[in-house]
Structure formats: C-alpha cells, structure tokens
Amino acid sequence: MKKSLLFSGGAGLAIAALALAMPRAEAPAQAAEPVALVADSAYPERPLFGDTHLHTTNSFDAFGAGNRLSPNEALRFARGEEVMSSSGIPAKLSRPLDFLVIADHSDAIGVTTDLYNTPEADLADPVLKRWRNMLHGDRKEAYSVTREIIASFQSGNIPKDLIRPDRVAAMTRRIWDAQIESVERYNEPGKFTALHGFEFSLAIKGNSLHRNVIFRDGADKARTVLPFPSNGNKGPEPLWDFMEAYEKASGGQLLAIPHNPNLSNGVMFAMTGPDGGPMSAEQARRRAAREPLVEVTQFKGDSESHPYLSRNDEFADYGDAGWENGNAPLSATKSPEMFGGEYAREALKRGLLIEQRTGANPYAFGMIGSTDTHTGLATADEDNFFGKFSNDEPNPDRMNTIVNPGIAQSRIGHQYLAGGLAAVWAKANTREAIFDAMMRREVYATTGPRMSVRLFAGWNFTSSAFSGNWVKTAYAKGVPMGGNLAAGKGVPSFIVQALKDPMGANLDRVQIVKGWIDAKGHTHEKIYDIVWSAPKTRKLVKGRLTPVGDTVDLTTATYTNSIGAPELRTVWRDPDYKKGQRAFYYARVLEIPTPRWVAYDAVRFKVQPPAGAKLKDQERAYTSPIWVGAK
Amino acid sequence: MSLRLKWRAALKEPLVHFLLAGLALFVFFAWRGDAVDPESRTITITEQQVERLAANWAQTWQRPPTQQEIDGLIRDFIKEEIYYREGLRLGLDQDDTIIRRRIRSKMEFLTSSELENATPSDAVLQAMLDKNPQAYAADARYSFDQIYLTAEDADAAALRAKQILGALGKGADWQNQGDAISLPRSPNDVDRARIAADFGEDFAAALAGIKPGPWSGPVASGFGLHLVRIRAVQASAKPSLKDVRQRLENDWRAQTVKVREAKAYQALLDSYTIRIAQP
Numbered sequence: 051m052k053k054s055l056l057f058s059g060g061a062g063l064a065i066a067a068l069a070l071a072m073p074r075a076e077a078p079a080q081a082a083e084p085v086a087l088v089a090d091s092a093y094p095e096r097p098l099f100g101d102t103h104l105h106t107t108n109s110f111d112a113f114g115a116g117n118r119l120s121p122n123e124a125l126r127f128a129r130g131e132e133v134m135s136s137s138g139i140p141a142k143l144s145r146p147l148d149f150l151v152i153a154d155h156s157d158a159i160g161v162t163t164d165l166y167n168t169p170e171a172d173l174a175d176p177v178l179k180r181w182r183n184m185l186h187g188d189r190k191e192a193y194s195v196t197r198e199i200i201a202s203f204q205s206g207n208i209p210k211d212l213i214r215p216d217r218v219a220a221m222t223r224r225i226w227d228a229q230i231e232s233v234e235r236y237n238e239p240g241k242f243t244a245l246h247g248f249e250f251s252l253a254i255k256g257n258s259l260h261r262n263v264i265f266r267d268g269a270d271k272a273r274t275v276l277p278f279p280s281n282g283n284k285g286p287e288p289l290w291d292f293m294e295a296y297e298k299a300s301g302g303q304l305l306a307i308p309h310n311p312n313l314s315n316g317v318m319f320a321m322t323g324p325d326g327g328p329m330s331a332e333q334a335r336r337r338a339a340r341e342p343l344v345e346v347t348q349f350k351g352d353s354e355s356h357p358y359l360s361r362n363d364e365f366a367d368y369g370d371a372g373w374e375n376g377n378a379p380l381s382a383t384k385s386p387e388m389f390g391g392e393y394a395r396e397a398l399k400r401g402l403l404i405e406q407r408t409g410a411n412p413y414a415f416g417m418i419g420s421t422d423t424h425t426g427l428a429t430a431d432e433d434n435f436f437g438k439f440s441n442d443e444p445n446p447d448r449m450n451t452i453v454n455p456g457i458a459q460s461r462i463g464h465q466y467l468a469g470g471l472a473a474v475w476a477k478a479n480t481r482e483a484i485f486d487a488m489m490r491r492e493v494y495a496t497t498g499p500r501m502s503v504r505l506f507a508g509w510n511f512t513s514s515a516f517s518g519n520w521v522k523t524a525y526a527k528g529v530p531m532g533g534n535l536a537a538g539k540g541v542p543s544f545i546v547q548a549l550k551d552p553m554g555a556n557l558d559r560v561q562i563v564k565g566w567i568d569a570k571g572h573t574h575e576k577i578y579d580i581v582w583s584a585p586k587t588r589k590l591v592k593g594r595l596t597p598v599g600d601t602v603d604l605t606t607a608t609y610t611n612s613i614g615a616p617e618l619r620t621v622w623r624d625p626d627y628k629k630g631q632r633a634f635y636y637a638r639v640l641e642i643p644t645p646r647w648v649a650y651d652a653v654r655f656k657v658q659p660p661a662g663a664k665l666k667d668q669e670r671a672y673t674s675p676i677w678v679g680a681k
Numbered sequence: 682m683s684l685r686l687k688w689r690a691a692l693k694e695p696l697v698h699f700l701l702a703g704l705a706l707f708v709f710f711a712w713r714g715d716a717v718d719p720e721s722r723t724i725t726i727t728e729q730q731v732e733r734l735a736a737n738w739a740q741t742w743q744r745p746p747t748q749q750e751i752d753g754l755i756r757d758f759i760k761e762e763i764y765y766r767e768g769l770r771l772g773l774d775q776d777d778t779i780i781r782r783r784i785r786s787k788m789e790f791l792t793s794s795e796l797e798n799a800t801p802s803d804a805v806l807q808a809m810l811d812k813n814p815q816a817y818a819a820d821a822r823y824s825f826d827q828i829y830l831t832a833e834d835a836d837a838a839a840l841r842a843k844q845i846l847g848a849l850g851k852g853a854d855w856q857n858q859g860d861a862i863s864l865p866r867s868p869n870d871v872d873r874a875r876i877a878a879d880f881g882e883d884f885a886a887a888l889a890g891i892k893p894g895p896w897s898g899p900v901a902s903g904f905g906l907h908l909v910r911i912r913a914v915q916a917s918a919k920p921s922l923k924d925v926r927q928r929l930e931n932d933w934r935a936q937t938v939k940v941r942e943a944k945a946y947q948a949l950l951d952s953y954t955i956r957i958a959q960p
C-alpha cells in the first residue's frame with residue numbers, strides 16, 4: 051500500500067479494490083479543492099485500458115488536416131462524454147477509457163495554427179505563403195499540404211521562418227501551460243487518469259525515431275519544462291539528457307516510448323551506438339532505463355512481427371501491408387536487411403545478442419498499443435474508426451486516401467489500422483500506479499479489443515495452478531509479464547489466462563512466442579499454440595492448428611461468437627528448454643476473424659472497397675515478455 | 682500573438698466597424714458577383730442554394746437529407762453568411778482572398794477565447810448540480826453472486842439455467858454450479874462502471890432490474906449466461922458540490938463555450954431578416 055496516508059491498517063484487499071477516494075492530507079499548491087487520493091491494491095486486479103498517443107489541434111499536422119479539437123475536448127471524449135468532431139459529426143465512445151496521454155508533437159507545436167492565422171501579406175517566404183493558402187483551401191488541399199509539411203519536417207527542409215526559436219518558444223509555453231491546465235482538470239484519480247506528455251518526433255532523413263514521453267508527475271513539476279523538441283538532433287540521446295535533467299531538478303520521473311519502428315528503415319533497433327560502432331554496455335543500459343516500452347501497434351501499422359523475419363509464423367503479417375514499403379514519408383524505400391531493426395520480436399532477439407556481447411540488454415522492452423490519432427478522438431475499435439487525420443473522419447472516400455501523395459509506393463487509406471490500446475496492470479487508476487506499471491513493463495498491447503490477459507512465469511507451476519485465489523499465488527510464486535524470472539530448478543512454466551473483451555469477439559487461440567540465443571551466439575524463435583477453442587475438433591497437424599473458422603458477413607459487416615471461446619487459459623511448460631538458456635517468452639492472443647473498419651465503411655457508405663483492401667482480420671493482444679536465464 | 686491582440690483592439694472600437702463596412706461589403710460583393718444591395722441585412726436563400734446544400738450532403742451520406750437535416754444545413758449556411766458579412770464589416774478581409782471560412786472561425790474564437798481562465802461561482806455550480814443531480818451522482822454499487830454458464834449452444838444453456846435455478850430453489854449449493862471462468866463469482870460493493878467494464882454494459886444494465894435477495898436470471902453478458910443473486914445494492918447517492926466540483930466546472934466550461942458562442946451569434950442573427958424559399 052504505497053499511498054495510504056489517512057488510510058490506516060485493516061483496510062484489506064477488498065476495500066482497496068474499491069479504489070476508495072480519501073481526502074488528501076495536504077492540499078496541493080494549485081488546486082482550490084482537495085484532490086482525492088486513491089490507495090493501491092496489493093497486486094493489480096484488472097487491466098486499465100488507455101491511449102498513450104493522442105494528438106489535438108495543437109499538433110502542427112493535426113491542425114493542418116483540419117483538427118480543431120483542444121485537449122479539453124480530447125479528454126472529455128476519452129472520459130465518455132459526447133463531443134463534436136472537427137468535421138461536425140457528434141462522437142461518443144460506447145465505453146470510456148481508463149486513462150489518456152495527450153502527446154502533441156513538441157516540434158513546431160501550434161505553428162500551423164499560427165501560419166493559418168498570419169495574414170498573407172506578412173509572409174515573405176514563398177513556400178510559407180503557398181502553404182498558408184493551401185491550409186485555407188478545401189479538405190484535400192489542406193491535407194496535401196500537411197503531408198508536404200510533414201515530409202519537409204522529416205527530411206529537415208522545413209522553412210526556417212516557421213520554426214524561428216523565439217516565436218516557437220513563446221508559442222510552446224502558451225500551449226503547454228494551457229494543456230497542463232486541461233490535463234489537471236480532467237484527471238480524477240480512481241476514475242480516469244490524465245497524464246502529461248508530449249511526442250518527440252525525431253526523424254533522420256525520413257527514418258522515424260519517434261518517442262512519446264510521459265510524466266509521472268503533476269502540473270507543478272511538468273510546468274518546470276517545455277516539451278523537448280527533436281529538431282536538429284541526431285539521435286534520442288539528447289532526449290535522455292533532457293529526461294535526466296528534469297528528474298534531477300524536479301524530483302519527478304519520465305519515461306519514453308518509441309513508436310512506429312516499422313517506419314524507421316532499420317534504425318530504431320540498431321545493433322550500433324550513436325557513433326556507428328558496436329553498442330556499448332553503457333549505451334545499452336541507458337536505453338533500457340529510459341525506454342521500458344515500445345508501442346507496437348497503432349494506426350500506422352503493426353510492428354510486432356514481419357513475415358520476412360518470421361517465416362514460420364502464419365500470423366506475422368498483421369498490419370504490415372503498405373507500411374513496410376519504406377520510411378515514414380517514403381523518401382527512401384525499404385530493403386530486406388532493414389526489417390531486423392524494425393520489428394519488435396527481432397529487436398527482442400537483438401537485445402539478447404547485444405547482452406551476450408556487452409552484458410547489458412538495450413531492447414528488454416514491454417509492449418503496448420495506442421492510436422496515434424490526430425483527430426483528438428481516441429477511437430481504437432474497428433466499428434468506430436475516426437481516421438488518422440481529421441480529413442479522414444468517416445467519409446466514403448477515405449479508404450482510397452493517398453497517404454503519401456506523389457509517391458508511387460504510397461500507402462493507401464485502407465491500410466491504416468483502426469488503432470490499438472495500452473493495457474496496464476496497475477494497482478490503482480492513478481498517474482503514479484500507471485507509470486510504475488509501465489516502468490516494470492506489466493503491460494500489454496491490444497489492436498483495439500479490451501481482452502484481459504495474464505501471464506506469469508515460474509519454475510513450479512503445474513496444471514493445478516488455477517485454484518483458489520490463483521492470481522495472488524501466481525504473484526507470490528512467479529513473476530508477471532515484463533519481469534525477469536530468476537534462475538531456478540526445472541523447466542520454466544507459464545500461467546496464461548486470456549478473457550475475451552466482454553463487448554467483443556471470442557478468442558481463437560493463445561500462443562507463446564519464444565526467442566532465445568544459443569551458445570554460438572545465434573538467435574532463434576519458435577511459436578507454440580498452447581490453448582485454443584474447440585480442442586475436440588481442432589488439432590495440431592505438422593505444427594499447424596486447424597483454423598478457427600470465419601463467421602464474418604461482409605454484406606452486413608457483422609460476425610457471430612458461434613466459434614471461438616470466451617476464455618482460454620492453461621499452464622504451459624517449455625518442452626524445448628535447455629538448462630541455462632537465455633530466452634524471452636510472450637503471449638500472443640488471437641481473436642476469431644472480425645470485420646475491419648474498411649468493411650464497416652463499405653456497408654455504411656454503400657461503397658465498393660478497392661481491390662486488395664483487407665476486409666477482415668484476427669485482432670490480437672501481445673503481452674510484454676518475461677525473460678528467463680539472466681546471468 | 683500580436684495578431685489576436687490586433688483583432689481584439691479592433692473589436693473594442695465600434696468606429697472601425699463602420700469605417701470598414703462599406704469597403705468590406707464592396708469587396709465581398711465584387712468577389713461574389715452578387716446583386717444584393719450591400720447595405721442590406723437581408724439574407725435570401727434561394728431554392729437552388731437549398732438544392733445544392735442537399736446535394737452536397739447526399740453525396741457524402743449516400744441518402745437524401747431529412748427535412749430536419751436540410752433545416753440544419755440552412756441554419757449553418759445562414760450562420761456562415763452572417764459571420765462572413767460581420768467579419769467583413771470588421772475589415773477582416775484585408776490582405777486576403779481566402780477568407781470566408783476563416784472569418785467564421787475567428788468570430789467563433791473571439792466569443793469563446795476568454796473562457797479558459799474564468800471560474801464559475803459555487804452558486805452557479807450548485808444550480809447546475811441541482812438541475813441534473815443524476816449526471817453527477819456516484820455509481821450505484823452492487824454486491825452479488827453469479828453463476829456462469831457457457832452459451833455456445835444457446836438453447837441448451839437456457840435449459841441448464843432453468844434446471845439450476847430449480848435446484849437452487851431446493852437448497853442446492855450454488856458454489857458447485859455452472860462453468861469455470863475467470864470472472865469474480867461474488868463481487869463485493871463494486872460500482873456499476875466496473876461491472877460494465879468486467880461483464881459488459883448489457884449485464885450492468887440488467888442488474889438494475891433485479892430484486893435483491895433471490896436467485897434470478899439468466900442474464901446475458903458478453904461471455905454467456907449468468908444466474909445472479911444480488912446481496913446488496915447501494916443506490917447512487919445525491920452528490921455534494923464538494924465531491925463533484927471539478928466535474929461541474931469542466932462541464933460548465935464546455936457548455937459555456939457553446940452558450941456564449943450561441944448567444945453571440947443570436948445577437949447578430951436577430952439584426953438580420955432571413956428569407957428562405959424551399960423547393
């Protein structure tokens with residue numbers, strides 16, 4: 051019980067579980083009323099679902115594409131209130147989120163708004179003049195210029211006038227202070243957590259090295275800094291310097307979450323350090339300490355696995371199409387040797403390689419999903435996709451949007467995913483508890499559905515593990531997802547439990563993805579189907595499980611839960627474990643096939659999806675790994 | 682932003698409206714090629730304009746708009762027209778050719794930009810709370826037992842539910858009934874929001890209709906069927922201002938932005954004569 055204060059002994063689990071609000075002993079400096087304080091439970095009792103990656107009108111590209119929703123409206127929407135979208139559609143989540151991080155681009159924050167508001171005559175630069183006029187144009191024009199601004203930003207050709215330091219500093223301060231104010235107003239410990247954050251959108255020659263930065267702290271500390279810009283930096287190290295300086299000066303805490311490694315052309319998970327030489331132990335330790343998580347699934351594709359890297363994984367291609375064509379603006383196409391530095395599973399293996407050489411693992415990360423929405427609306431379901439940008443809010447043409455105008459290999463609108471969520475096993479719905487769960491990697495990614503997934507590793511779990519208060523026992527005798535299983539006797543065993551989204555689709559199967567390194571320094575992976583629905587009729591044949599079936603009706607964009615299972619759980623022992631082996635294990639949970647957002651759009655707008663558009667898929671969850679065999 | 686200050690200063694100076702109005706209206710009508718008297722505060726919506734609004738709408742939504750929707754489109758069009766003209770009276774079109782949408786959003790911005798730092802009084806918030814206490818009430822809290830039944834075969838599950846209910850009526854031990862699932866069997870004093878998150882919205886809604894005491898059901902959830910026995914309910918209590926002040930203030934701010942915008946618009950609208958000819 052971390053934060054009991056007035057909460058005295060005898061308050062057992064049951065009471066803690068109520069997330070009982072207690073008055074705070076001393077009022078915070080800024081608030082007029084005492085803020086409720088929420089006690090931590092003894093162990094995490096339910097996953098909290100949230101979005102760590104939301105853009106409001108303050109992001110330069112979001113505004114450019116038509117977003118007019120402020121942090122206030124984004125927070126109201128995430129809490130379940132109805133808001134009017136930028137394109138004039140009333141929008142309300144059927145289920146509120148548990149938490150939200152507003153992560154506007156720190157670079158050029160507010161500049162498109164400012165450019166839009168500047169009289170034409172005041173602009174000298176012909177590029178800015180043209181951009182400004184296009185921002186005032188129709189939806190397509192404004193979107194196309196926004197892509198151009200992103201591309202110019204990503205390739206370092208942004209007009210200097212637009213990011214003049216004095217102008218940007220004043221604007222950033224004004225916007226950051228207003229955002230902090232909003233986030234404080236909507237943060238309600240125990241009910242809904244609003245976290246301070248920003249996106250550090252570093253790109254090197256178009257190769258995406260973006261990070262979302264999250265504060266554990268409140269307004270008093272967050273106000274002491276400004277969102278740290280990426281422009282002019284050559285790597286993430288200056289961000290880590292910023293984080294260290296902030297923590298030292300304020301006593302607060304920050305973490306950074308890389309996203310879209312799939313758009314980095316192989317540089318996100320490099321084997322090398324910033325100087326181009328082999329990564330050192332010190333560099334590896336620093337990265338792991340600053341970046342405990344990776345956002346592996348969001349609108350712009352899924353970065354868990356790629357078929358090029360995982361030839362024996364029949365489900366490796368989820369959310370890869372289009373995004374795999376090159377870096378973020380497609381200023382450079384992809385060659386196969388780049389994939390290894392881009393997809394999380396391979397990065398986890400690279401981590402073992404670097405660890406074997408240096409003794410430190412830079413890529414010992416947990417996994418979350420989020421949206422990266424630029425509409426201010428945190429929508430993560432297939433049936434409520436509000437589009438990456440406001441110009442792609444529900445309309446019949448958005449499945450055909452040319453994402454990278456003027457480029458032959460452009461991604462097409464239908465290749466956007468409907469977004470993911472971050473599931474966090476926190477001990478309370480508070481900033482502190484959520485942040486701490488992220489730091490210990492007790493989190494998982496979902497591609498939108500709110501399935502509940504538990505994973506524990508231990509040396510002594512048997513099939514009788516699911517009796518009594520098994521969760522409590524599992525915490526006592528093992529480690530949860532994100533943990534390191536200390537050396538022990540026998541075979542690593544895993545308790546895996548997956549409960550379907552109560553409002554969603556049944557489950558097809560649970561898999562364990564194992565990666566390991568052998569004595570010769572080669573890495574390997576293997577996927578085990580460990581529990582599945584209808585086990586009487588579905589069998590493993592030559593390592594392949596009979597498919598679960600498919601109930602999707604594309605004429606109505608519906609499915610039925612007549613196949614699959616509401617819950618899958620088992621205890622699994624690694625049959626191939628070799629004593630002393632260094633390995634990681636994570637669970638992948640697959641739902642039965644359901645319609646993609648494109649299929650919902652096709653029915654709602656009575657349009658024919660373009661050839662090649664994927665209309666259904668199996669949504670999924672990826673847990674953070676558990677590492678076994680640390681020296 | 683110096684620009685915003687400029688607009689504000691201009692707004693505070695009524696003379697500016699009149700000085701610029703003539704020139705502005707001239708520019709406006711020259712650009713529009715419209716024959717209406719520029720001094721007029723009359724807006725005439727023609728049949729063709731209504732048809733065009735409806736056609737644009739239908740192109741997006743793949744069905745013709747309802748009368749209500751047409752009225753909404755017309756209202757919006759009028760609003761745009763009025764803000765546009767008023768903006769021109771303020772001279773907002775200087776230096777610019779692409780102004781129409783811009784002027785509307787700027788007029789809207791001016792009416793709401795002062796709100797971020799405004800703080801409503803307790804009396805205002807108390808009145809809001811008294812008007813709609815249910816919206817701010819804490820969730821109802823339930824203590825209940827539930828027996829889960831898989832529902833792969835819906836008919837069989839319903840039959841089993843009936844049989845188990847019968848057995849429970851004859852004193853059978855409820856703990857031995859039903860199928861295994863990792864859902865709490867005896868949630869204790871749990872609020873409705875959490876029940877909805879764990880069992881689904883339909884299940885949470887169904888609890889409100891169940892009398893505490895006996896076993897009842899089956900109640901459907903996203904997982905299957907449940908027999909439910911409510912042990913205790915704590916109805917949602919009327920909240921005090923102190924408990925929900927921040928939420929009230931947030932809602933007040935969001936509503937007031939809309940109200941002020943609407944009032945500002947209404948004041949302008951009132952000075953216009955509107956004529957609409959519908960096809």
